[in-house]
Amino acid sequence: MNKQEIQAIQSVLDEAITVARNDHSGAHAAYIPELASVPPELTNGAITLIDGHKFIAGDVPDHAFSLQSVAKLIVLIGLLEECGAEKVYSWVRVEPSGDDFASLARLDQFGPTPSNPMLNAGAIALCSHVPGHMEQRISWLENWAEKLFGKPLSINQKVFSSERRTGDRNRSLAYLMKSTGSIEGNVEETLETYFCLCAFESSVVQASYLPMLLANGGVAPDGARIISEQTALAVVAIMATCGLYNESGAHLVRTGLPGKSGVSGMVLAVASGYGGIAVASPRVNPKGTSIRGEIMLTHIAKNLGWHFASP
Numbered sequence: 001m002n003k004q005e006i007q008a009i010q011s012v013l014d015e016a017i018t019v020a021r022n023d024h025s026g027a028h029a030a031y032i033p034e035l036a037s038v039p040p041e042l043t044n045g046a047i048t049l050i051d052g053h054k055f056i057a058g059d060v061p062d063h064a065f066s067l068q069s070v071a072k073l074i075v076l077i078g079l080l081e082e083c084g085a086e087k088v089y090s091w092v093r094v095e096p097s098g099d100d101f102a103s104l105a106r107l108d109q110f111g112p113t114p115s116n117p118m119l120n121a122g123a124i125a126l127c128s129h130v131p132g133h134m135e136q137r138i139s140w141l142e143n144w145a146e147k148l149f150g151k152p153l154s155i156n157q158k159v160f161s162s163e164r165r166t167g168d169r170n171r172s173l174a175y176l177m178k179s180t181g182s183i184e185g186n187v188e189e190t191l192e193t194y195f196c197l198c199a200f201e202s203s204v205v206q207a208s209y210l211p212m213l214l215a216n217g218g219v220a221p222d223g224a225r226i227i228s229e230q231t232a233l234a235v236v237a238i239m240a241t242c243g244l245y246n247e248s249g250a251h252l253v254r255t256g257l258p259g260k261s262g263v264s265g266m267v268l269a270v271a272s273g274y275g276g277i278a279v280a281s282p283r284v285n286p287k288g289t290s291i292r293g294e295i296m297l298t299h300i301a302k303n304l305g306w307h308f309a310s311p
Contacts, residue, residue: 001053009304013045013057016279016299020292026283029263034162035066038264038282045296046204048212049275052221056205064201065280066159068262069288071145071197072123073210073235078144079126080231091129091182092122094234096241096248112180118242118260120194121173127193128183137193145200147226150209153200160199167195204266204278211268211276214239236270240308247287255297256307265290269297271306 020043028036044058044065079088097115114122130137138155145153174191177183183190212221218232219225240258244251244267251259257269257277265282267290277300281292301307 001049001051006053006055009047009049009053010055010057012300012303013047013055015303016296017043017045017057019299020281020295023291023295024283026285026291028282029068029284029288032068032159032162032166032263034156034159035068035264035282038063038065040282043281043292043296044204045277045279045300046208047275047277047300048205048208050212050216050219050221050273053275054205054208058204061205062203063280064154064156064203065207065266065282066156066198066262066264067153067200067202067207067266068198068264069118069120069123070207070260070262070264070266070268071200072118072126073239073260073268074141074144074148074200075123075126075130075197076117076238077148077227077231077235078140079129080234081227083129085230085234088117088126092117092125094238094242097245112177112182114177114182116238116242118238118245120170121177123197124170124174124190124194125177125183127197128185128190130193134189134192137189138196141193141197141200148210148213149202149206150220151206153202153206155196155199156201157199159201160195163195163198164192167191170194198262202266202278204280207266207268207278207280208276211270211278213276214270215272215274215276236272239270244289245287247289251289251294252308254294255301256309257297257301258308259297261289261293263288265293267293267297271301271304272308274304274306 218227243260
């Protein structure tokens with residue numbers, strides 16, 4: 001990549017931040033109190049290309065955002081790699097839901113198997129299959145997080161406590177699945193695993209490593225294979241159809257970038273063949289997606305020609 005191409009990508013990322021800052025709509029995800037501690041105007045973005053080049057922009061680029069539902073990719077990828085697709089898809093389906101991320105009605109009407117692993121019910125079901133007792137489960141999550149983000153991630157204990165204290169809806173989903181046989185074992189231990197998963201935190205530059213891996217078929221910039229190509233392709237497809245819940249279609253039309261959102265305001269996006277993008281800003285819309293994040297991704301995709309359907 002020449003100097004002009006590098007400058008062009010940095011310029012587009014800087015412009016995306018500037019454009020996004022003009023929008024002041026949305027609010028913190030109020031149902032997890034600890035998330036409200038993040039300054040509402042904080043806006044960051046990063047791109048990691050498949051050759052390893054990194055681009056960073058924003059207010060405090062090294063700020064560690066809680067991953068929230070972005071972390072569902074960790075348990076999905078880890079179990080796909082260790083247990084295989086056939087087994088994982090017997091625990092959770094891969095169909096778009098058309099409902100919000102914590103819908104009890106969806107699970108009750110179309111269950112007992114959750115519709116897809118990006119929904120809370122789907123991720124909780126997968127967490128019930130993380131091996132070992134509680135300490136071993138946390139270690140398993142930490143090991144996979146390190147593989148997929150390129151370095152260790154920390155669990156924010158304040159966010160974890162906030163999740164656990166206010167997670168009644170997730171408890172309802174878990175106990176409903178327990179009653180139908182969709183999950184086995186100790187429900188509270190499964191929930192603890194899920195709350196730990198959501199409490200992982202990362203800066204945008206570190207977070208952009210995961211979608212970069214997916215954009216390159218599971219291979220790191222140094223040529224090392226981190227995950228199988230089969231898993232990478234499957235996860236990108238699931239992100240495209242299910243990653244933003246009941247606005248996944250609108251997101252894909254706008255950006256052409258398979259993505260995964262979290263209510264903390266972080267969104268990861270895959271530009272296949274190019275690299276990974278992570279954007280973050282805590283004001284979210286009613287569907288839990290960062291408003292400024294979507295503005296940034298739309299700007300980046302349009303100006304770099306990264307829409308997946310671009311000729």
